[in-house]
Amino acid sequence: MKQESIFTKSPGWLDWYTGPSKPAFTLPAGAVDAHCHVFGPGAEFPYAAERKYTPCDASKAQLFALREQLGFSRNVIVQATCHGADNRAMVDACQSSGGKARGVATVRRTVSDEELQALHDAGVRGVRFNFVKRLVDFTPREELLEIAGRVAKLGWHIVVYFESQDLPELWDFFSALPTIVVVDHMGRPDVSKDIDGPEFALFLKFMREHPNVWSKVSCPERLSVSGPKALDGERMAYRDVIPFARRVVESFPDRVLWGTDWPHPNLKDHMPDDGLLVDLIPHIAPTAELQHKLLVDNPMRLYWPEETSNGAR
Numbered sequence: 001m002k003q004e005s006i007f008t009k010s011p012g013w014l015d016w017y018t019g020p021s022k023p024a025f026t027l028p029a030g031a032v033d034a035h036c037h038v039f040g041p042g043a044e045f046p047y048a049a050e051r052k053y054t055p056c057d058a059s060k061a062q063l064f065a066l067r068e069q070l071g072f073s074r075n076v077i078v079q080a081t082c083h084g085a086d087n088r089a090m091v092d093a094c095q096s097s098g099g100k101a102r103g104v105a106t107v108r109r110t111v112s113d114e115e116l117q118a119l120h121d122a123g124v125r126g127v128r129f130n131f132v133k134r135l136v137d138f139t140p141r142e143e144l145l146e147i148a149g150r151v152a153k154l155g156w157h158i159v160v161y162f163e164s165q166d167l168p169e170l171w172d173f174f175s176a177l178p179t180i181v182v183v184d185h186m187g188r189p190d191v192s193k194d195i196d197g198p199e200f201a202l203f204l205k206f207m208r209e210h211p212n213v214w215s216k217v218s219c220p221e222r223l224s225v226s227g228p229k230a231l232d233g234e235r236m237a238y239r240d241v242i243p244f245a246r247r248v249v250e251s252f253p254d255r256v257l258w259g260t261d262w263p264h265p266n267l268k269d270h271m272p273d274d275g276l277l278v279d280l281i282p283h284i285a286p287t288a289e290l291q292h293k294l295l296v297d298n299p300m301r302l303y304w305p306e307e308t309s310n311g312a313r
């Protein structure tokens with residue numbers, strides 16, 4: 001059940017879709033939703049003063065109910081910018097998950113070694129550096145590099161979120177990162193451009209030249225220009241994004257992750273039915289082997305390496 005938050009949502013905010021359909025696509029056993037968030041609830045875990053948007057609440061119980069409805073086994077909960085560097089909501093969700101959720105945190109350079117260790121003990125395995133200007137204020141690169149060096153010692157990775165036009169400027173910084181680097185949402189390609197054009201070619205080159213770079217092939221609902229929307233039983237939504245995601249999956253099958261991005265912050269146009277998002281997976285990963293890598297082997301190697309024979313290096 002949704003309840004009204006004690007915070008006032010940003011104007012035009014769209015709440016997540018209630019009652020998602022059961023996917024027609026059967027996920028492989030042990031599948032991981034490797035990109036999702038929790039928001040608050042604001043009454044318990046207030047949103048950060050420096051936030052750029054105020055969301056609806058989206059609790060751990062609601063996330064875990066979605067996991068069951070869609071048929072996933074585990075979640076990777078990524079700290080959203082509306083909580084700043086206050087990781088309590090994400091940590092609480094990981095700790096309440098019975099080992100079924102791991103986390104990606106946001107930290108500042110003032111974080112202590114004890115705090116990092118406590119995050120690790122709660123299930124955090126990465127930090128997120130966000131370069132999307134509408135979401136965060138600028139953080140100096142030297143501060144990020146310092147954090148990167150410290151989390152590398154814990155065996156964590158770094159998740160980066162940026163927009164495709166900014167990749168040239170960020171290339172050298174990303175190349176200097178000493179960990180696995182996971183790119184959110186394929187670096188947000190402009191899918192109205194040619195898939196074989198220079199912009200997406202640069203992203204594929206970036207992955208080719210950096211064997212430590214992985215990509216989430218997520219967020220078609222955010223990237224799509226022409227739709228159709230994942231609503232009303234549409235089995236092949238966001239057709240313009242599918243070739244881009246499929247190209248990444250087929251080119252780098254051992255370095256891709258998939259996530260719902262529930263509760264889909266900042267979508268302005270519509271809220272997708274998450275069951276229909278799952279039904280897109282066989283279009284971007286067309287074989288059972290690719291699906292198993294994308295949904296099970298890769299996220300397990302990165303987030304639960306102790307349960308696999310070959311943790312990601």
Ligand SMILES: O=C(O)/C=C(\CC(=O)C(=O)O)C(=O)O
Pocket residue numbers: 037079080081082135161184261264265266
């Ligand atoms: O959910 C996402 O990955 C994308 C977001 C939100 C976000 O990254 C955040 O608030 O931390 C977006 O594009 O607004």
